[in-house]
Amino acid sequence: MTQENQNPSPEQENSAADPVASEAASAEPVTKTPEQEIAELNQKIGELQDNFLRAKAEGENIRRRAVEDIAKAHKFAIESFAEHLVPVTDSLYAALSTDAGDAKAFKEGLEITLKQLLSAFEKGLMTEINPTIGDKFDPYHHQAIASVPSAQESNTVVSVLQRGYTVADRVLRPALVTVSAPK
Numbered sequence: 001m002t003q004e005n006q007n008p009s010p011e012q013e014n015s016a017a018d019p020v021a022s023e024a025a026s027a028e029p030v031t032k033t034p035e036q037e038i039a040e041l042n043q044k045i046g047e048l049q050d051n052f053l054r055a056k057a058e059g060e061n062i063r064r065r066a067v068e069d070i071a072k073a074h075k076f077a078i079e080s081f082a083e084h085l086v087p088v089t090d091s092l093y094a095a096l097s098t099d100a101g102d103a104k105a106f107k108e109g110l111e112i113t114l115k116q117l118l119s120a121f122e123k124g125l126m127t128e129i130n131p132t133i134g135d136k137f138d139p140y141h142h143q144a145i146a147s148v149p150s151a152q153e154s155n156t157v158v159s160v161l162q163r164g165y166t167v168a169d170r171v172l173r174p175a176l177v178t179v180s181a182p183k
Contacts, residue, residue: 084120091116121165129164129175131157141166143174150180 032040091113095106121127129141137144137155141164150158157177164175 081120081124081126084123085117088113088117088120125168126172127166129166129171131160131175131177133157133159137177137179141171141174142177142179144179145176146178147181148178152180154180154182156180 091109095109095113118128131138131142134152135157137157142157143164145161148158150156152158156179158180159178160175161178162176165172
């Protein structure tokens with residue numbers, strides 16, 4: 001054998017010693033003092049408390065904004081419908097300001113104004129409940145004021161005293177009707 005093979009070089013010695021040293025270093029856990037552990041845990045608690053308070057504040061802000069939005073929606077819900085009624089009001093004021101003595105022209109103006117009003121109702125999703133004579137009595141859309149003897153079938157509309165209205169399929173006011181009495 002040569003001398004090189006028998007005596008390892010310093011590089012070979014270091015490489016052989018390193019795995020043992022690295023295994024020993026990784027096998028030993030890093031020991032912390034109780035004070036260090038307490039400090040780390042207190043830091044984590046502080047971070048968690050801060051995150052909790054931020055989340056709580058964000059939740060309160062969302063709730064407050066939602067309450068404000070609902071209040072504004074209630075306050076201004078009728079705004080669109082009111083915009084459709086303004087031209088009707090203008091037409092009525094114009095009719096009242098004229099001194100026209102012609103009843104026929106006045107009636108035509110009222111009919112045009114009524115058409116404007118019905119158009120505004122339609123745009124506001126408001127529809128009329130105007131049953132015809134002979135229609136079956138509907139307790140969801142009609143309110144019977146009286147029951148009168150009639151040649152018609154019982155529980156049918158005999159006359160309409162006042163029209164009713166619905167807003168988006170919800171009855172605002174039922175039509176006031178008289179119905180035929182049972183025979």
